[in-house]
Amino acid sequence: MKLASLKNHTRDGQLVVVSRDLRHAASAAHIAPTLQHAIDHWADVLPALQALYAQLNEGKAPGTIAFDAAAAASPLPRAYQWLDGSAYLSHVELVRKARGAAMPQEFLKDPLMYQGSSDYFTGPLDPVLVASEDWGVDLEAEIAVITDDVPMLCTPEEAARHVKLVMILNDTSLRHIIPAELNKGFGFLNGKGVTAFSPVAVTPDELGDAWDGRKLNLPLTVHVNNAKLGSPSAGTDMYFDFPALISHAAKTRPLGAGTVIGSGTVSNHDRSAGFCCISEARAMETVELGEPKTPFFAFGDRVRVEMFDAAGRSIFGAIDQQVLQYAR
Structure with missing residues (x-):
């Protein structure tokens, strides 16, 4: 459905x-x-x-x-809770490697997750409005699920039953704002811009064999200005699957119905399929060439995020957005 x-x-x-x-x-x-x-x-x-x-x-x-x-608005134009993980450690590892930092071993024990702004999600074809190109405007193409009520201390095995709907999303990240925020030791706020979800949310049964109850085993395709940035497999290298993410989020509190949980940027260790965010492409360029070459978004640029089934049919519809300057 x-x-x-x-x-x-x-x-x-x-x-x-x-x-x-x-x-x-x-x-x-x-x-x-x-x-x-x-x-x-x-x-x-x-x-x-x-x-x-x-x-x-x-x-x-x-x-x-x-x-x-x-x-269409995002399927949930606003949500009681938006929790975004970083389940693809290949993304974390590469971005840290580009700045000369190793990935801490504790990242293998528990998922990285933050609580984002959920009072206003944009529609899938609405523009990405930002005040300045100097903020380092980037996308993050992800998978997300919507849960019903999840009890505290829910196990991963139990958590799988609480996934009611699946979506894709573009989580705007402002890369030049994020480092200073994280250095304060208190997480994201201004470093995250608007978030847009796919035109439709689908029930897991609609995904057939591509949904194994824990993750979505299909490529997620990203285009920037009609040029393909990548189509890494969402089912590959997802170190923490959705039941693990849900269970982690419910460790100390229940989750209310309508909680949205994101996977973080889809990323594969095999980089041949490309990338789901510009920063990962820039990190790869830094590792291989000594400096990044791919620019962040400029005003007028477009981003398109879409997922296709085995027959080439769009499952969720496309997120297709233009980056525009915000004027009060």
Whole structure:
């Protein structure tokens, strides 16, 4: 099943069911007005949503409309909680290597994770607004899951059952702001810009064999200004899988329904597939050439993030954004 939130006069959008081919949509407002409402009452609304999805794919859903990703907000336009991990240690290792630092062994024991801003996610085709190119504007292409209520001390085995929806995302990172923030020892704040999720969120069963209950085994493709930056495999080299990330987040507290958990930048030890962020390309250039060559985003640049199934069909729709200067 594929779900989206169309922009309307409210902050949380209108829930719609989207056809498997991403061409059509049908309002689900009579079942659940918003995606957050659906997650809050998942067991109760799931049968009706699945029935509507089946009708839509058969061309029999009432009030069917063309699905326009430009009219979509992120599936959860705002969330009660956004926790972003760094599950691909190949990314951490390369970025640290470029600045002459080894990866600490404790990074192998527990996931890196921070709590990000979740009061405002942008739509998948909305611009990335930043005030200055000097901030070092970068993307981070990731996988994310949405959970229902997760109890404290949830084990990884238990955590797998709490994954209700899967998305892809672009997490804007401001690389020239981040170092000073991290040096304070208190985590990210201004170093992270807006975050955009895919036009649709999908249930794990929709992913077929590509979802093994723990991770998504497909490439994630990134283009910058129509040039391919990379398509590393999201299922390869994910050192901490999603149940591990969820369990880690729930170690000392429960997680509320609608919690969004990100994988961090998808990255492979085999660099031949390219990269899901500019900083990793720059780190590789620094290691091999002595200095980075790939520039961060300039105003007017575009980024596109998308995932395709084995038949080449877009699963989540595309995140397609232009970097623009913010003016008050």
